[in-house]
Amino acid sequence: MKVLVTGGAGFIGSHTVVDLIENGITPIIVDDFRNSEKFVLKQLEKLCGTKIVSYNIDCCNYEQMEAIFSSEKPDGVIHFAADKSVNESVENPLKYYQNNIGSLVTLLRLIEKHPVKSFVFSSSCTVYGNPDSVPVTELSPIKKAFSPYGFSKQVCEQCLVDFHNSNPKNSIILLRYFNPIGAHPSSLIGELPIGVPNNLIPFITQTAAGVREKVVVFGASYNTNDGTCVRDYIHVCDLAKSHVLALNYALKNPNNIDTFNVGTGKGDSVLEVIKSFEKINSLTLNYEIGPKRAGDAPVVYADNSYIKKKLNWSPKYSLEDALLHSWNWQQTL
Numbered sequence: 001m002k003v004l005v006t007g008g009a010g011f012i013g014s015h016t017v018v019d020l021i022e023n024g025i026t027p028i029i030v031d032d033f034r035n036s037e038k039f040v041l042k043q044l045e046k047l048c049g050t051k052i053v054s055y056n057i058d059c060c061n062y063e064q065m066e067a068i069f070s071s072e073k074p075d076g077v078i079h080f081a082a083d084k085s086v087n088e089s090v091e092n093p094l095k096y097y098q099n100n101i102g103s104l105v106t107l108l109r110l111i112e113k114h115p116v117k118s119f120v121f122s123s124s125c126t127v128y129g130n131p132d133s134v135p136v137t138e139l140s141p142i143k144k145a146f147s148p149y150g151f152s153k154q155v156c157e158q159c160l161v162d163f164h165n166s167n168p169k170n171s172i173i174l175l176r177y178f179n180p181i182g183a184h185p186s187s188l189i190g191e192l193p194i195g196v197p198n199n200l201i202p203f204i205t206q207t208a209a210g211v212r213e214k215v216v217v218f219g220a221s222y223n224t225n226d227g228t229c230v231r232d233y234i235h236v237c238d239l240a241k242s243h244v245l246a247l248n249y250a251l252k253n254p255n256n257i258d259t260f261n262v263g264t265g266k267g268d269s270v271l272e273v274i275k276s277f278e279k280i281n282s283l284t285l286n287y288e289i290g291p292k293r294a295g296d297a298p299v300v301y302a303d304n305s306y307i308k309k310k311l312n313w314s315p316k317y318s319l320e321d322a323l324l325h326s327w328n329w330q331q332t333l
Contacts, residue, residue: 002026002072003247006059006103007080009036011191012122012180014044015240016078018189021048023244028072029054030065031081035194043188059103062110069114076118076247079107082152085198086126086295089149100152101159108163111170118250120243123157123176125232125261125300126150134267135303138176138259146295157259164257171250171257178232178263178302180239182322183329190329191236200273201233201323205330208283215285217270219292224299230267232301235317235325238264245311263302264315277323 003020007013008029014036017027029041029052038056045052053072057064059081082100083089089096104121111119127150128136129143145151157174164172181201183190197203206212220227242262250256268276278285307313317325 001075002028003076003078004028004030004068004072004074005078005080006030006107007035007082007122008054009033009038009040010080012177012236012239013078013080014040014189015184015236016080016243017044017052018047018184019237019240019244021050025244025247027052028068028074030057030059030068032056032058035083037192040189040192047184047186047188060099060106062106065106065110069110073114074116076120076250077107077111077116078120078122078243078247079104080122082122084149086147086149087198089147089152093148096148096152100149101155104156104159108159112167116170117254118171118173118247120173120175120246120250121156121160123174124150124153125176125178125263125302127154127157127176128300130297131300134299135265135301136261137303138261138306161257168255171254173246173250174257174259175242175246176259176261177239178234178261178300180236181233181326182235182237182317183325184237185325187325187328187332190326200270201326204274204277204285205326207285207287208277208281208327209330213286215274215287216290217274217287218290218296220271220289221292222298224269226269226271228270229296230269230299230301232263232265232267233273233319233322234262234264234315235322238315238317242307242311242313245313249311258310260307260311261302261304262307263304265302265304267299267301268319273319273323276319277327280320280324281327
């Protein structure tokens, strides 16, 4: 089986490529390296012990993507490629609409022409906004987006629903990620934020490494145990595993569209994460409490019972594992 992996050199994409190869599936990477580095390809080949086919192409480029579909004839597609900074999306919304929505539309136009059996889409728990209740299920209401990034994911999900209604022969899976963290246990691949990190864990590891002066905790007066925001932190290797299971599920369930939350099913506060990082790595972090950020929901974590039931998926790694792997990865950079 051959699978096209857009954004396959990125954080989640690269870990999924490893899992695909471990399961006897041939990945074809398409990445324009706007959010990743080319050395990741060499790291992947070292880790997997095999040559990996890759194309340096923008997924919005229909003609170039058409050539790849024609020559590679993929059986499935996993679509990661997207811009993902909430803050940047507020400053430059058109970039997010053009790339995130445009790349998906390009792929769907190609899937209409080529016999792709399964399509897995990289979505996000941001589609839930500030939920009315937790844990969040797949049937929780889609709330008004806090950012153009979040809205682009909502639009993409609706595009896929509408596309499937008009093309029911395609099997489509939407995976709503919660907060991916960690790195491969080998420390050969991990998260590579461009510029100032937008996510908590790289900010923590860069602060511990002396790259950043301190970690700012955005607000400590929320209605939570310690006043800081609570999130569902999932190890990237566990998240990667869900994509292989989703691909196989799509193959066994033709003419189907389904949505799955991918999270641990429990929440940890920002301060709990910081304290866990300090403990597991025997370090002391410089952090301070800052003002709240606009649009931050106090508590978001997944109900993952549906993906456990349907895909037989469950997380293998703990928060402590992820924090240890993240720090080991940071020290290689």
